Each structure stands twice: as C-alpha cells, then as structure tokens.
Amino acid sequence: MDERYHPGSIEDKWQKKWDEHNLFKVDEDPDKEKYYLLEMFPYPSGKIHIGHVRNYTIGDVVTRYKRMNGFNVIHPMGWDAFGMPAENAAIENNTHPAAWTYENIDYMRAQLKKMGFSYDWDREVATCRPEYYRWEQWLFLKMFENGMAYRKESYVNWCEKCQTVLANEQVEQDKCWRCSQVVQQKKLYQWYFKITDYAEDLLVHCDKLPGWPDKVTIMQKNWIGKSFGSELKFQIDGSDEDIIVFTTRPDTVFGATFMCLAPEHPLVETLSRGTEQEGAVAEFVNRISHQERSATGIEKYEKEGVFVGAHCINPATGEKIPVYTANFVLMEYGTGAIMSVPAGDQRDFEFARKYGLNIRVVVQPEGESLDGNTMPEAYTGPGIMVNSGEFNGMDNKSAIDAITQWLEMEGRGKKTVSFRLRDWGISRQRYWGTPIPIIHCADCGVVPVPEADLPIRLPEDANILPKGGSPLPTLAYFQKTDCPKCGRGDARRDTDTMDTFVESSWYYLRYCSPRYDRGMFDPDAVKYWMPVDQYIGGVEHAVLHLLYSRYFMRVLNTLGMIDFKEPFTRLLTQGMVCKETMTCPEHGYLFPFEAERKSADNLVCTKCGKPVEVGRVIKMSKSKKNVVDPNELLEQYGADVTRLFCLFAAPPERDLEWSEEGIEGSHRFINRVWRLAGECMKVVKGVTPYTGPADGLSKDAKALYIKANQTVKKVTEDIEKSFHFNTAISSVMELVNMMYTVDIESADGEMKSILAFGLENILLLLSPIVPHFCEELYALMGKESFILEQGWPSFREDALQTDEVVVVIQVNGKLRSKFTTGAGASKASIEERALADSKIQKHLEGKTIRKVIVIQKQQTLVNIVAN
RNA sequence: GCCGAAGUGGCGGAAUUGGUAGACGCGCUAGUUUCAGGGACUAGUGGACGUAUGUCUGUGGGAGUUCGAAUCUCCCCUUCGGCACCA
Numbered sequence: 008m009d010e011r012y013h014p015g016s017i018e019d020k021w022q023k024k025w026d027e028h029n030l031f032k033v034d035e036d037p038d039k040e041k042y043y044l045l046e047m048f049p050y051p052s053g054k055i056h057i058g059h060v061r062n063y064t065i066g067d068v069v070t071r072y073k074r075m076n077g078f079n080v081i082h083p084m085g086w087d088a089f090g091m092p093a094e095n096a097a098i099e100n101n102t103h104p105a106a107w108t109y110e111n112i113d114y115m116r117a118q119l120k121k122m123g124f125s126y127d128w129d130r131e132v133a134t135c136r137p138e139y140y141r142w143e144q145w146l147f148l149k150m151f152e153n154g155m156a157y158r159k160e161s162y163v164n165w166c167e168k169c170q171t172v173l174a175n176e177q178v179e180q181d182k183c184w185r186c187s188q189v190v191q192q193k194k195l196y197q198w199y200f201k202i203t204d205y206a207e208d209l210l211v212h213c214d215k216l217p218g219w220p221d222k223v224t225i226m227q228k229n230w231i232g233k234s235f236g237s238e239l240k241f242q243i244d245g246s247d248e249d250i251i252v253f254t255t256r257p258d259t260v261f262g263a264t265f266m267c268l269a270p271e272h273p274l275v276e277t278l279s280r281g282t283e284q285e286g287a288v289a290e291f292v293n294r295i296s297h298q299e300r301s302a303t304g305i306e307k308y309e310k311e312g313v314f315v316g317a318h319c320i321n322p323a324t325g326e327k328i329p330v331y332t333a334n335f336v337l338m339e340y341g342t343g344a345i346m347s348v349p350a351g352d353q354r355d356f357e358f359a360r361k362y363g364l365n366i367r368v369v370v371q372p373e374g375e376s377l378d379g380n381t382m383p384e385a386y387t388g389p390g391i392m393v394n395s396g397e398f399n400g401m402d403n404k405s406a407i408d409a410i411t412q413w414l415e416m417e418g419r420g421k422k423t424v425s426f427r428l429r430d431w432g433i434s435r436q437r438y439w440g441t442p443i444p445i446i447h448c449a450d451c452g453v454v455p456v457p458e459a460d461l462p463i464r465l466p467e468d469a470n471i472l473p474k475g476g477s478p479l480p481t482l483a484y485f486q487k488t489d490c491p492k493c494g495r496g497d498a499r500r501d502t503d504t505m506d507t508f509v510e511s512s513w514y515y516l517r518y519c520s521p522r523y524d525r526g527m528f529d530p531d532a533v534k535y536w537m538p539v540d541q542y543i544g545g546v547e548h549a550v551l552h553l554l555y556s557r558y559f560m561r562v563l564n565t566l567g568m569i570d571f572k573e574p575f576t577r578l579l580t581q582g583m584v585c586k587e588t589m590t591c592p593e594h595g596y597l598f599p600f601e602a603e604r605k606s607a608d609n610l611v612c613t614k615c616g617k618p619v620e621v622g623r624v625i626k627m628s629k630s631k632k633n634v635v636d637p638n639e640l641l642e643q644y645g646a647d648v649t650r651l652f653c654l655f656a657a658p659p660e661r662d663l664e665w666s667e668e669g670i671e672g673s674h675r676f677i678n679r680v681w682r683l684a685g686e687c688m689k690v691v692k693g694v695t696p697y698t699g700p701a702d703g704l705s706k707d708a709k710a711l712y713i714k715a716n717q718t719v720k721k722v723t724e725d726i727e728k729s730f731h732f733n734t735a736i737s738s739v740m741e742l743v744n745m746m747y748t749v750d751i752e753s754a755d756g757e758m759k760s761i762l763a764f765g766l767e768n769i770l771l772l773l774s775p776i777v778p779h780f781c782e783e784l785y786a787l788m789g790k791e792s793f794i795l796e797q798g799w800p801s802f803r804e805d806a807l808q809t810d811e812v813v814v815v816i817q818v819n820g821k822l823r824s825k826f827t828t829g830a831g832a833s834k835a836s837i838e839e840r841a842l843a844d845s846k847i848q849k850h851l852e853g854k855t856i857r858k859v860i861v862i863q864k865q866q867t868l869v870n871i872v873a874n
Numbered sequence: 875g876c877c878g879a880a881g882u883g884g885c886g887g888a889a890u891u892g893g894u895a896g897a898c899g900c901g902c903u904a905g906u907u908u909c910a911g912g913g914a915c916u917a918g919u920g921g922a923c924g925u926a927u928g929u930c931u932g933u934g935g936g937a938g939u940u941c942g943a944a945u946c947u948c949c950c951c952u953u954c955g956g957c958a959c960c961a
Contacts, residue, residue, distance in 0.1 A: 011913095180958085222878055226956060229877065234960070254961060267961090310959080335959045345961045353875095354959055427960055549956080655899070656886060662954090664886060668900050675913090676899080682914085734888065737898035744898090747915095815894045820942045822894055846927095860893095860941055868893050872941045 008688070008787060012681040014645020018779040022123055030795060031082065031125045035535040039079035043536050044070045045515055045575075047544030047552070048085045048132075051111035052092055055118040057584045057627055057665070058545070060637050064650045065581055065659045065730065066543045067124045071775035072726055074125075075799040081536050082125055083518035085132035086112050089140075089440045089507045091169060091185060097471045104439040105467045108135055118637065123646045123778055125795075130521045134510035139517065140441040141462030142527040143509060146562075147444055148455050155201050155562055156433075158453060162271060162296070162338070163432055165193035170476045171436045172197060174506060175429055176230075176551045192296060198443060198503070199430040202558045206231050206426045208572075209557055218577030220660070223549045230550040232427025237411045239346065239420040241266060243278070244318040244327055250274060253341030253425050256351060257414070258406035260323040261395040262369035263346035264359070266330045267312060269338035270295045275315055278330060282316030288332060295334050310335050310358045321346075322419035323396070323410070333358060341425050349385065350377070356385035369394050370403045431555065433506040438469060438477040440504030448490035448498040457491050463500070477502065511552050512559040515539055515574065530568070539575045543659075546580035553578070579730060582662035586633040588622035591615065596632040599667075624664055635665055647777035648674045654732035654776055677780060680743055680769065684784045686751050687766045692789055696764035697757070701806035708758050711745060713809055715765045718742040719802040722772045732776065739772055771800045816841045817870040818850045834861045841869040 046066040049059055070082040093104035150156040164173040166183040177184045210231045213224040236255035268275050270292045279288040291313045312333030321328050335354055336345055349359035349366040359366050366379035370390040377386055392401045414420030442463045444456035456463055466485050469478040479485055479502040490498035519536045520529035556574050563569045589597045591612035602610050602619045610619040627634045640649045652673040657663040701709050718738050725735035746765050774781035774794045785794045808830055814837055816824045824846040838861050854873040862868040
C-alpha cells in the first residue's frame with residue numbers, strides 16, 4: 008500500500024470497474040421501492056463548470072446513499088441541447104450548431120464520468136435529437152387539438168439582439184435574460200400555451216408541496232399573482248356600451264373622478280374617433296407603443312396620458328367623468344382599464360395633479376381630516392367612509408363587500424379575481440430549436456401537420472446567417488409544402504421554433520423510457536418511476552422551468568396520459584459557488600493564476616507586477632474571471648477530494664465560498680484517512696468487526712465503540728434529515744481523530760475488533776461522498792464486493808451513551824464549575840454534589856439560595872439561583 | 875416600495891425540542907520529526923485584564939419574556955435574492 012492516496016490511477020480503475028459491472032444501470036423492479044433522483048440537466052455549452060460539479064455531487068451522494076439503503080434508484084443524465092448559444096458559437100467559429108452541440112456533449116459526458124457520478128448512461132437524452140423532439144411536436148398537436156395551444160396577434164417582448172420573442176418569464180428587469188438587451192414591444196402573431204387555465208390549480212398546489220423550499224413556492228405564488236377584487240361597469244356617456252374596470256378597492260368607487268385605459272385598449276381608438284382629441288390620442292398611442300417596454304430610470308415613473316374625448320358615468324355617483332388613456336395602465340392585467348381614485352392611489356394621485364383633475368377623499372383615516380386639494384399624497388390605508396352616500400361612516404373594509412353587493416344588485420358590478428400570470432408565448436424566431444408542426448395555407452389557414460408526418464425535422468445542414476437570425480425562413484425546401492387539408496401546393500411551414508423551456512418541461516418523463524418509440528414515454532415505466540422523489544438544481548429556475556414543468560404535468564394529466572400533477576416531490580435548490588474577484592489597475596479582472604502572492608498581504612499581477620486588489624466574494628463567472636476549472640481540480644486533487652470539498656465547505660442550500668486552502672484541507676483529510684487505514688490494516692485485516700453490546704468492554708475500547716456508533720447515527724440523520732453533508736463529514740472527522748489517539752500497534756484483540764468496526768464504518772459512511780477512495784480501501788481490506796452494494800451501516804441504540812456525563816454548574820445562569828458523574832446519577836445526588844462544590848460555595852458566599860434547577864436532557868446542568 | 879432569506883472568532887461554518895456558544899475545517903503561534911522543500915505529529919488559539927487559581931465580556935443594534943436566550947417576542951440596522959406602475 009502506498010504512503011499516499013493517488014487519485015489518478017485509482018479513480019480510473021474504479022470507474023472502469025463500475026462500468027464493466029453495469030453498477031448504475033436500473034430497470035423497473037416491482038419488488039423494490041423506487042427512488043427517482045434528478046438533477047437539472049445542463050446546457051451543453053462546452054465544459055462542465057463548478058456549479059454543475061456541486062449540483063451533481065450532491066445528487067450523486069444522495070443516489071449512492073439511497074442505493075445502499077435498498078432503494079431502486081434511477082439517476083439519469085442528459086442534455087438540454089437546443090438553444091441560442093449554439094447559433095452564436097456557430098457564427099463565431101464558422102461551424103454548425105449541431106456539430107458544436109454534439110462535440111460539447113461528448114466532451115462534457117467524459118468530464119462527468121471522470122467525476123465518478125453514478126448515472127445510468129443508457130438513459131441519456133439529448134433534446135436536439137429528432138427521436139426526442141418528435142414527441143414534443145406530437146404533444147403540441149394534441150394541445151392544439153384540445154385548445155391548449157393557440158395563435159394570436161399581440162404585443163410581445165422582442166429582443167433585437169437575439170432577434171427573437173421572449174416569454175414574460177424570460178424578461179428580467181425589462182431586459183433579455185440572456186443578453187441583457189432592453190426588451191421592446193412588438194406586435195406579432197405567436198403561438199401560446201394556455202397556462203392561465205391552470206393558474207388557480209398551480210397556485211393552490213403551491214401549498215401542497217411540503218418538500219419544496221418556501222422561497223420557491225412563494226416566488227411562484229407571487230408570479231401567478233392572484234388578487235381578489237371586483238369588475239365594475241362604467242357606462243360610456245351617450246352610448247349603451249360599458250367600460251369594464253378591475254379594482255381591488257371597490258370601496259373607493261365614489262372617489263373615482265376619472266378613468267384610464269391602456270393605450271392598447273380597443274376603446275381608445277373607438278372613443279376618440281371623430282373627436283377633436285383623435286389626433287392627439289393617435290400620436291400618444293403611437294409614441295407609447297414604440298417605447299421600449301419601459302424606459303429606464305426616472306422616466307419610468309413619469310405618468311402621462313391624454314383625454315380620449317369621451318366621458319363615462321361613475322356608477323356610484325352618477326356623475327360624468329373624463330376618460331383618459333395613460334401609459335401606466337397595462338393592457339395585460341385586469342381588463343386594461345382602471346377607475347382612477349386619486350385620493351386613494353398614488354399613481355392616480357400623481358396623474359390627477361399633473362392634469363388638474365378632481366381629487367375627492369372617500370376614505371378618511373381615523374382622527375384625521377384629509378382634503379383633496381391639500382393632501383400631499385394619496386391615502387391608501389384603512390379608514391372611515393366619507394362622501395360615499397349611504398356608506399358614509401362605515402369602515403372601508405366592510406364597505407368593500409357592501410358596495411360590491413350594492414353595485415351587483417344594480418347590475419353594475421361583480422366580485423372577481425385577477426391573475427398576473429399570462430399565457431406562455433412559445434414561438435421563437437430561432438433556428439436551433441424544435442420546429443412548430445404547423446402549416447399555413449392560403450385557403451385553410453392554420454393546419455396542423457398530420458401525426459404520421461412527424462417528426463418535422465430541423466434541417467441540420469442549414470447555413471447559419473452571419474448576422475444572426477434564423478435561416479429557416481430562407482430555406483424554400485423547408486418551408487414549401489403541400490397543404491395536408493386541401494392539397495394546395497403553395498402552403499408553407501411555420502418557420503418558428505419552440506421555446507427551449509418546452510423541452511425541459513418533460514425530459515424527466517423521457518428518462519423513464521428513453522428509447523420508447525410509440526409515444527412520449529412508456530406509461531408503465533412512468534407509472535413506476537414518477538414522480539421525481541428528489542430534484543436538485545439552481546434557484547434561478549424558480550419561476551421558469553419549475554413552473555412550466557408543473558404546468559406540463561397538468562396538461563398531460565388532463566389529456567389522461569399520467570395520473571399525477573406534480574412532477575417533483577422534493578426540491579433542493581443548491582446555493583451558488585462563489586469566489587473573491589481580483590483586479591489589477593492595469594489589466595482589470597484577473598484569473599486566480601494571474602495573481603501571485605508575494606507575502607501575506609501583497610498580491611501582485613503576474614503580467615505587470617502591480618498590486619492586485621481583492622474584491623468581494625461573488626458568484627463565479629467567466630466575465631469576472633473568479634473561476635476555478637473542474638479539469639484542473641481533477642488534475643490536481645482528483646474527483647473525490649473535489650467532491651469532498653464541495654460538500655464540506657457549506658450546507659447545500661447555501662452559497663459556497665471556494666477557497667484554495669479549503670480544498671487543501673479536504674485533501675489532507677483524505678490522506679489522513681488513508682494513513683489511518685494503512686496503520687489499522689496492519690493489525691486489523693481479516694479481523695471481524697465487533698458489533699456486540701458496549702457493556703463489558705474495557706474503557707478505551709468502549710469509548711471508541713460508542714463514538715463509532717454515535718458517528719453512524721449522526722451521519723445517517725444529517726443525510727436523512729436535511730442533506731447536511733458538512734456536519735456529517737465533521738462527525739466522521741471526529742471519529743478519525745479519535746482513532747488516531749489509539750496505539751494501534753499494541754492493540755489487543757478486543758481493541759482490534761473495534762478498530763475494524765471503526766474503520767469499516769468510516770469507509771461505508773464516506774463512500775457516497777468519496778466513492779473511489781473508499782472502494783480502494785475497502786478492497787485493500789480484503790473485501791471482494793463493491794462497497795456500493797453493501798448495506799448502509801447501522802448502529803446500536805445501546806451503544807450511544809457514555810458511562811460518564813459532565814455536569815455543568817451555573818450560578819444565576821453563569822457557568823462556574825463542572826464535575827463528572829455516572830450517567831445514571833439521580834437528580835438529588837447531582838444537586839447535592841453541585842452545592843458542595845468548592846468553587847460554587849465561593850460564589851454563593853453571602854447569598855441566599857432561592858431555587859436550584861437540575862436539567863438532565865442532552866446536557867446535564869445545575870443552575871443555582873441565589874441573591 | 876412589496877415579498878423572502880441571512881447576519882455567530884482572523885475565515886468557512888457548528889450548536890435553533892431555550893440548557894457548557896464557537897463542533898469540524900482553514901488560518902495563525904509554539905514545539906517535535908536525519909524535517910532540503912512540501913508534508914506529518916503534539917499543544918495552544920473569541921476578546922479584554924491578570925503571574926495565576928481566575929474575573930469581566932461576547933452570537934448585527936436596542937428592549938422584553940425566562941432560573942437560563944445565538945435560539946422565543948417586539949422595534950431598528952445591514953447584506954443578499956425575487957417582484958416591481960399588477961389597479
């Protein structure tokens with residue numbers, strides 16, 4: 008046995024052995040309890056980054072742990088392979104998206120294998136393969152048939168740089184989530200999935216996902232955004248038509264002194280036509296609709312609008328109020344029209360002040376008297392109703408229902424709810440994606456591709472346009488086709504592709520039967536494996552992928568294809584991997600290797616020798632250069648040490664700060680165990696580990712035996728309860744430290760069998776974390792089978808309690824002394840001894856004992872209250 | 875602005891059923907090792923005072939509940955994340 012652990016050859020060896028023995032392959036087995044462990048699959052961008060390493064290490068540990076606990080564990084991996092970076096890379100490197108993608112997949116697969124992850128590679132899926140996306144096209148057709156997919160013209164988020172439409176979920180702070188370009192509004196025909204049909208159901212079930220972090224379900228709830236309110240009808244002056252508004256504050260209807268319509272509201276044009284305002288309105292609407300989704304900065308908050316030239320009747324007061332169109336009213340929310348109550352809403356207030364509109368107070372805060380002419384801002388709080396006819400004097404909360412009921416009787420209103428969630432726009436004007444299986448015919452209009460013609464293959468030989476944008480509309484042979492309905496020869500295919508989030512909404516179903524060719528998935532396989540028991544991935548998908556996936560399962564459920572609605576029973580969102588940034592005054596951001604440490608606090612740039620400034624610890628990113636390359640970690644430390652550090656440095660849900668010294672520490676620990684194992688094996692090899700009761704063992708042997716049992720318990724609980732591997736590893740370290748205190752060479756027979764117990768448990772407990780290392784030592788101990796095929800170790804309940812306990816003595820809550828006593832000592836005897844303690848006596852001098860509290864729980868403690 | 879999470883040594887982090895604050899690791903200090911270096915091993919390490927048995931102090935800040943609070947309650951501050959004209 009070598010003095011040191013050499014990861015290179017050992018890790019290679021075990022990866023090969025696992026592979027040869029098909030150790031990670033699984034099939035449905037009705038006799039075994041299944042466990043579906045899923046990690047978010049990566050986009051094949053070129054290389055695995057450290058975030059993947061962390062994510063997949065966590066998943067791998069759980070997989071191996073569950074497997075040792077007897078579960079039939081499915082642990083698949085695949086590729087979210089469609090997407091824009093492939094197109095951009097193709098332009099940059101003069102290659103093709105397909106070639107680039109498949110090369111990346113091959114490279115990254117090899118990287119994952121080197122990390123020793125226990126994937127069943129037979130289940131690998133790449134979403135850019137026709138065998139995959141044909142079933143997505145098939146589902147699209149089913150959804151179309153059932154009214155779940157539809158096409159409409161409306162304003163959409165357009166990213167000029169990416170040359171495509173974006174879903175609402177893909178717009179972050181008015182910017183494209185990929186390239187940060189400010190998004191514009193563009194009117195286009197687009198395909199939509201009717202996710203809003205499930206808004207209520209998605210919302211309700213947020214509270215039925217106890218295995219999800221609250222922050223994720225809260226984000227989803229906020230995104231769905233249900234609000235309770237009323238729809239009120241305002242009759243248009245001189246017409247029978249009504250304008251319907253949505254409001255959450257019907258109690259303030261008496262204070263509605265004007266009305267605002269969204270610029271896109273159809274009535275804006277209708278009402279202004281033929282009035283003297285027609286020109287001004289047209290100019291305004293035109294200007295607003297060409298504005299970026301929202302201008303940045305202060306401009307955003309500047310409210311403006313124009314009078315549309317018509318009035319409507321306030322249903323509560325009967326008075327005529329002017330109708331405006333205003334930039335702050337959103338067409339997509341509510342009804343696109345609001346009743347403006349300047350006294351009770353800050354936006355309406357600002358608008359009213361700007362245009363000199365009447366402000367009437369209808370809710371008066373208790374003990375105050377607001378005046379519409381002098382109040383500095385709107386009052387939105389609770390209060391007493393005024394200027395509201397028969398409702399005067401009521402508190403405004405009761406008035407909400409009372410006024411709604413009254414207006415309902417008048418036929419002018421009703422209770423309703425409104426959602427923020429909008430339908431999912433899935434058309435993308437991109438090439439590298441799933442073609443939408445639709446044909447446009449001059450006679451028949453929109454015609455679905457017949458099922459038998461699927462898949463509509465994405466032409467993989469298309470020349471990528473150097474300026475970006477999809478080449479599909481330029482390809483006559485792709486576009487030109489016969490109409491399946493009437494046979495017209497000049498029909499054309501839809502040249503848009505689907506949002507890549509469509510692929511990731513169901514890939515985990517495909518894993519269950521990845522080569523199935525009679526449908527999206529084999530129903531029996533899905534019945535056995537689904538739902539996913541544990542999903543692990545980044546929190547950035549809280550309202551994208553995770554919401555879409557929940558939606559998709561509802562669609563499939565409605566279509567009768569599956570019998571569940573929630574895809575992921577438990578969700579773990581791991582934290583980011585962070586590192587400090589380093590900047591050189593001359594060269595800007597530096598990679599870690601571009602800074603050289605001259606002394607404790609002198610770091611210089613290797614290029615110019617100038618002092619380097621160490622910045623904040625932030626998420627690793629290429630642009631900030633604060634990255635570590637998994638390849639280098641593998642080279643320098645091997646997979647196991649890398650895995651160990653990822654788990655030890657922080658609990659999984661928290662951000663992890665990468666540190667060079669930290670990983671060195673993990674490296675040291677591995678070698679420490681290696682040496683301990685070497686020492687032990689000299690005397691322990693072939694010795695049967697002791698597993699009997701603790702009673703009757705000699706003092707040192709018993710102490711070690713108890714420690715080992717406690718360690719098994721602690722590690723099991725830490726993994727089972729919360730995946731807190733950092734504390735699990737700590738407790739193994741404690742056991743290792745204790746074993747180091749044993750004089751191994753002169754151990755007697757009893758001690759030998761306990762050392763054997765300790766060592767074997769260390770290997771079993773660490774094996775999910777550092778599997779190659781443990782397999783090697785396990786084999787060196789003379790074991791024949793794989794450690795992964797061993798059962799998870801158990802502990803003896805009767806070997807957890809040490810004979811002696813430390814009693815701490817406090818006086819008035821302050822620690823003053825301690826003593827040791829037998830574990831079974833009585834309260835009375837402990838109290839007696841505590842009071843007799845000489846240090847305690849000193850502290851009690853001149854005081855009267857008021858009370859003595861003796862606690863015998865996790866700790867044994869005496870608190871003497873005296874004054 | 876609204877919603878959420880988090881603030882503990884020089885650092886990463888333990889301890890949250892209220893019960894020895896700082897496990898484990900990093901770093902640092904001293905020592906040991908035929909120790910080139912790296913490494914390994916032993917001891918120490920929250921702060922202040924003290925030769926010392928020790929005393930005081932200490933979990934973002936301030937109040938409170940309690941025999942006892944990192945942990946529970948209230949107020950405030952800071953940082954991070956999400957949403958943001960949502961009527």
